[in-house]
Amino acid sequence: LPVVAVVGRPNVGKSTLVNRIIGRREAVVQDVPGVTRDRVSYDADWNGKRFVLVDTGGWAPDAKGMAAQIAEQAELAIASADAVLFVVDATVGTQDVDEAVVQILRRSGKPVVLAANKVDDQRSEAEAASMWNLGLGEPFPVSALHGRGSGDLLDAILDAIPDAPREVLETERGPRRIAIVGKPNVGKSSLLNKVSGQQRVVVDNVAGTTVDPVDELVEVDGTVYNFIDTAGIRRRVKEASGHEYYASLRTHGAIERAEVCVVVIDASEPVTEQDLRILTSVEEAGRGLVVAFNKWDLTDEERRRYLDREIERDLVQFGWASHVNISATTGRHVDRLGPAIQEALAGWETRISTGKLNAFLGRIVAAHPHPVRSGKQPRILFGTQAQAGPPTFVLFTSGQIDPGYVRFVERRLREEFGFVGTPVHVEVRARE
Template sequence: MLPLLAFVGRPNVGKSTLFNRVIGRRLAIVEDVPGVTRDRQYAEADHDGRRFRAVDTGGFTPDSEAQLVRAVREQAEAAIREADAIVLVVDAEEGLSGADQELARILRKGGKPVLLAANKVDSDRREKNLDLGELHALGFDVFPVSAEHGRGVSDLLDAAVTHLPEPPEGSEEEQGQKGPVRLAVVGRPNVGKSTLLNRLIGEERFVASAMPGTTRDAVDEQIEHRGRTYLLTDTAGLRKKRHIVDKVEVFSAQRALRAIERADVVVVLTDATDLGVEQDARIAAQAEERGRAVILAVNKWDLVQDKEGQAERLRKEAARHLQHVGYAPLLFVSAKEGTRVQKILDLAAELHDQASTRLKTPELNDWVQRMQDEHPAPLSRGYPVRFSYAYQVGTQPITVAIQCNRPEAVDAGYRRYLTSGLRERFELRVPVRLVFRQKTRRTPRGTKGQRA
């Protein structure tokens, strides 16, 4: 495991901007609104050949009675406990607040190396005009920086890495031959995404609140299960576009879609007590369009009285409204009680491996010949459409190329017929793509050599 450097501080002092600067990409949402970063975010970083993990904590506001702020403060304290070194970020322009001083007091008690990043010092002139004496009085090494422009960040990291232990040899790739399963949990607001992730990892890692929209960022967490590594992502709830009103929520929805693109498997989570079939169908379609394996999970199953009857009704609803992912596994779970949540991980590994599989070319050729023998493709301008060869050209999603004398003549209905037959023949529960390619030996009669 790589050493961990934690970035902590009260809301809106620039932790997320500094975190993004250190890791070299925009991962945490940055917006001039206190408390935008609510969950811990982890990412790997490199500074002059020294690799480490960085964690961006939620905004730290001591002695607040608000439920959400208290939960985020607890996460900051948890990040402090697990870090090898800590960067306390303060706003140099505003000076020390009571929250900064309280946090500094907690950090001193923790006994971990602490560096103080005096943020928003954009130039040498500004640094000379600022009185940083009260910052030095806290007893930590002070580094004037501008997270937005990068000024002073290299000096901060030079000092930070001296406090990080060397990673053990061979620790980077000792996860086994099979790669990690990237699992994103998506759904409408307040269907229980964070509660489900917390149940899977066994701690209050994600903010879970009855208030819709408490998850703003797409947040990652790594766990082990049955010898496999999983990278779990909790995403912001996806609403209908007309319901998205503030700019941060727009950013969050975009991040959720990017999390889907990065994932191998997407859990589309819905609420057994408040079905949103139309919205859930759109979310599932976004995952399928991007070629991601899908698990349909119905949460809050503990609140359902007539479980057998409700399960049958939901299966019918899924068959009617989720036809495009009708192949996807359907699970009834309770994140609150833990019912069948581990099954999600087992299924995710199975689907990940299936989407990565290579189908044997002789078996594909046997399949395509059987399909056209049982139900030939419609004629094209009076001429038959024939398939001569099939072979796999890609994974995640499984992509099969079929050589054909008239690829442009294969209509949508026949493509669905072949896709359904491919799933049935190879027992696939993941997205597949068919590509029809022109047979190259000669131009078929009745065409002008068009290609698919």
């Protein structure tokens, strides 16, 4: 049976929640920290599906310091579980110990369902929303005591159990995944040859790595990257019909699997629709972006001036990308590709603390309030970064916020925090 570990600080209501889920009063509950002495497992079922719940909490609050003990307990339980139910107390907000457990959860790569407990009435739901700041996705507001929200929570647990996608959390392990994409003949394979040079990496040397047969590990400036679908670049498929279609499927597949995409554009020719489509795909997929203008050796002064105009006219919306002007043939500035990839990765993974973010939001709201709409003043109440890779923000608002205002906030976010080389997503949750 699949195992779900229940993890959380003392007194957040783990045992009450377990009781609620198994529908029995079996776990001893008392309103005293540390009352559940051991790891106990219970059979549970929901909608005809059975699983095992493991309640953790066997600590003695002194010897090693509570945080260390809980972390250790949690680590054990998490390691042996298929999914984790992480319980936090919405009424007190997140604590340092919670953050420590989040680190462990991230490293574990296990699917996590976040329960914001003690949400006994509708009014406290806003408190649950603040748990987005843990970066574990949507918090499920529940009241273990009254049973509020437990149906939705159980649905989420079931969703997490059977081969749930673990990919997102696993990105922190193994070499970073980079895709070189671009229309035919822009110099992708030349560039790949140039950066890989003699430094083709022996796969066995890289720990914890399974490399897809179409991928290739390449060392750039001492960092090993997993270049995605280089087989598609090296062995060109030359069938007459359907070639473009398959090439574009392949491009999309590579973009989806990558963390950062290097979009190669031929600087010596006018920028085309196809270049723009590929850039747009990268942005929409939420991947880091490095734009490499290649064949720089073929550009003269006049072409470069014209390219600047093209960039201003057609590429402004990608102004946030990292970018390099290179020549795969002469090797010009190819050494800047590694730093550009690093820059995009760093931007892509940026996490802004909830405190900093809200200080910033407070400043914008004060200086540039949202226009009044039908006698009401829509307002941003609170914001949090729900995810990194790419940075994704959720703004909780009163009233409907204009899309134009959201774009304005997005621009300001970039001015304030940078985010070079990465798309930034801003979502709005409106409350009336």
